[in-house]
Amino acid sequence: MSISSSNKAPVFDARHFRDALSQFATGVTIITTRLEDDTFLGLTASSFNSVSLNPPLVLWSLAQTANSLPVFTGNSHYVINILAADQAELANRFARPSKxxxxxxxxxxxxxxxxxxxxxxxxxxxxxRSRYPEGDHVIFVGEVESCDVSPQEPLVFHGGRFMASKLR
Structure with missing residues (x-):
């Protein structure tokens, strides 16, 4: 079986694609780092996934139009914070523009x-560890140097809104 190498134009618009993607429930993270002037920067992201156990690798993505892209591209380290179910307000806070x-x-x-x-x-x-520009985003691959867990219900994003996972 051969796979065609031609790229076809999509038969759907961006809104339809976004609506379809919203049916995949994701966890919610806030990515944090430090600026050169020692102030902190953080942003909400739901594009997070594990990549490898050995070495321990994770990934997340950021829009190429994001004002914070040069900071995350240039910094050597960042922290991915997995939000708990009661942290929707924090997710909203870090998703909106703020000084x-x-x-x-x-x-x-x-x-x-x-x-x-x-x-x-x-x-x-x-x-x-590495960055890959793809489409309108940059995919960041991070090598995990330290981590911790506090088992609790995670915050989930599904259908355009936050909710508790209701796993238990």
Whole structure:
């Protein structure tokens, strides 16, 4: 069986594609890092996945139009915070434009001095191993250097809204 190498134009519009993607439930993360002036940067992302156990690799993606792209592309490390079910307000806060998203937010510092948000279900501190521009996003592959878990219900994004996973 051969696979055609030609690329066909999609037979659907962007809204239809987005609606179809929204049927896949995903966890919700906030990716955090530190700027050169020692201020912190964070953003909400639902594009997170494991890649490899050995070495420990994870991935996430960021729009090429994001103002924070140069920071995440240039920084050596970042933390992926997996949000708990009661953190939808935090997800919204880090998804909206704001001068200081960290104002009033509880966090501790990772081994390399990056913010780990309090109350998260898990976190992964990653070395920025590689980046791949694909379509309108950049895929970041991080090599996990440290992580921790606090077993609790995760925050889930499905059908354009946040919800608890109801796993238990």
């Amino acid at each position: 200081n998203r960290f104002a009033g937010v509880d966090f501790t510092l990772s081994p390399t001095g990056l913010p780990i948000l309090s109350g998260v279900a898990a976190w992964f501190e990653c070395h920025n």
